Amino acid sequence: MMLSAQNLTLARGGVPVIAGLDFTLAAGQALILRGPNGAGKTTLLRTIAGLQAPVSGTISGADDAIAYAGHADGIKAMLSVRENLQFWAQVFGGGAIDAALDAYALHPLADRLAGTLSAGQKRRLGLSRLLVTGCPVWVLDEPTVSLDVDAVAMFAAAVRAHLASGGAALIATHIDLSIDAEVLDIKPFRAKPVHFSGASDEAFL
Numbered sequence: 001m002m003l004s005a006q007n008l009t010l011a012r013g014g015v016p017v018i019a020g021l022d023f024t025l026a027a028g029q030a031l032i033l034r035g036p037n038g039a040g041k042t043t044l045l046r047t048i049a050g051l052q053a054p055v056s057g058t059i060s061g062a063d064d065a066i067a068y069a070g071h072a073d074g075i076k077a078m079l080s081v082r083e084n085l086q087f088w089a090q091v092f093g094g095g096a097i098d099a100a101l102d103a104y105a106l107h108p109l110a111d112r113l114a115g116t117l118s119a120g121q122k123r124r125l126g127l128s129r130l131l132v133t134g135c136p137v138w139v140l141d142e143p144t145v146s147l148d149v150d151a152v153a154m155f156a157a158a159v160r161a162h163l164a165s166g167g168a169a170l171i172a173t174h175i176d177l178s179i180d181a182e183v184l185d186i187k188p189f190r191a192k193p194v195h196f197s198g199a200s201d202e203a204f205l
């Protein structure tokens with residue numbers, strides 16, 4: 001088992017969002033998170049990625065294993081596409097820059113400043129970053145936003161290859177990626193509603 005969570009209770013801005021959630025993720029497995037807007041998918045992924053702590057419950061297997069791609073692309077605007085990948089390869093001790101460029105058809109853009117890319121091109125660069133991390137578990141929040149049909153297919157192919165090489169993926173998406181995956185519907189784990197105070201537990205929204 002690569003990753004497991006037991007009896008997770010999660011909150012956002014001090015308000016309970018998810019209660020009593022368990023799941024496991026094995027090598028070679030993809031788990032698609034489903035649930036309506038506001039159900040807590042991002043909150044769960046942020047928690048698994050270590051960006052916030054659970055209110056209670058345990059997460060096993062996450063240490064150093066996870067590459068997280070959230071709503072922001074996490075790219076360095078003043079570095080070129082290739083330099084962005086080199087930067088992340090150095091941070092994670094990974095490599096395979098050319099393979100990452102190939103996977104998302106980024107070779108023609110390799111020397112462009114990342115800040116000058118279109119939204120979909122930035123997203124392709126953000127996703128190609130996963131390939132140079134060498135991390136076995138991908139935790140992805142709406143990875144296909146801004147992607148055209150061809151780029152969605154590139155992403156699905158990258159996920160399939162990652163799973164085939166023994167990796168695993170936890171993906172929140174509203175679209176059908178046509179990958180062999182199980183679905184984790186978090187709607188049944190919605191915490192009892194309480195009055196929202198208007199607070200937030202994040203420094204930057």
Ligand SMILES: Nc1ncnc2c1ncn2[C@@H]1O[C@H](COP(=O)(O)OP(=O)(O)OP(=O)(O)O)[C@@H](O)[C@H]1O
Pocket residue numbers: 012013014017035036037038039040041042043044199200201202205
């Ligand atoms: N920064 C924040 N501070 C306080 N509450 C927040 C914050 N971000 C989200 N929330 C609230 O936490 C709950 C869960 O939000 P979350 O983003 O995890 O849902 P989601 O399932 O990812 O939604 P979506 O499908 O719309 O992306 C929602 O009620 C949301 O309004």
